[in-house]
Amino acid sequence: MxxxxxxxxxxxxxxxxxxxxxxxxxxxxPSGKDLSKTMHANLTPSQQNEIQLTSDLLQVTEDIYNIKNSNKNYLIEVLKKEFQKExxxxxxxxxxxxxxxxxxxxxxxxxxxxxxxxxxxxxxxxxxxxxxxxxxxxxxxxxxxx
Structure with a gap:
């Protein structure tokens, strides 16, 4: 019905x-969870230690933005790499x-x-x-x- x-x-x-x-x-x-992992994995080891990896994409991106001194270029580059491929x-x-x-x-x-x-x-x-x-x-x- x-x-x-x-x-x-x-x-x-x-x-x-x-x-x-x-x-x-x-x-x-990628899913949001996988994108969080990719963003975290591409950080330097010291940056990875500063940020807790979670499946919360918003939290991970906010934490990365903060440790990168409010520079969003890293995030933009990861997004481009992931979403501009065939x-x-x-x-x-x-x-x-x-x-x-x-x-x-x-x-x-x-x-x-x-x-x-x-x-x-x-x-x-x-x-x-x-x-x-x-x-x-x-x-x-x-x-x-x-």
Missing amino acids: EKERLFELIRKEEILLFAGAGFSMYAGY PSSIKTHQLLAKIPQIKTVITNFAEAVKNDLPDKQIFKEMGAGNVNVNELFEQLISAFNI
């Missing part, structure tokens, strides 16, 4: 999919793109993910601390006539 209701909503174009960082994992990009697979993204009735908002950094979805869909990059929820919803309402 629930599946039929979902299909009905899709046919009526009443579905808005928010695809976060986890969606990029299908393309071979995806290992785009199958899931291509399948999603075949359903024209589903509108999608991408909330991560993977350029390849955005490139594989149709132009008619809206993409909003959001980094930690940069999200204005009211602005986002105003854009969605305007773009999708919600």
Whole structure:
């Protein structure tokens, strides 16, 4: 019964999919936990001792930012290295793109993910601390006539 209701909503174009960082994992990009590990592993041994490695990406990036004297270049370089590489697979993204009735908002950094979805869909990059929820919803309402 629930599946039929979902299909009905899709046919009526009443579905808005928010695809976060986890969606990029299908393309071979890291999870937040793995990204935390990568950021920590690329620090010098003395910097690694200063920062507790956790799966909390926001905390790890904040700690790195602080020990780097408020310089975010290190973080930017790690993100570029991880998210500008070619995806290992785009199958899931291509399948999603075949359903024209589903509108999608991408909330991560993977350029390849955005490139594989149709132009008619809206993409909003959001980094930690940069999200204005009211602005986002105003854009969605305007773009999708919600």
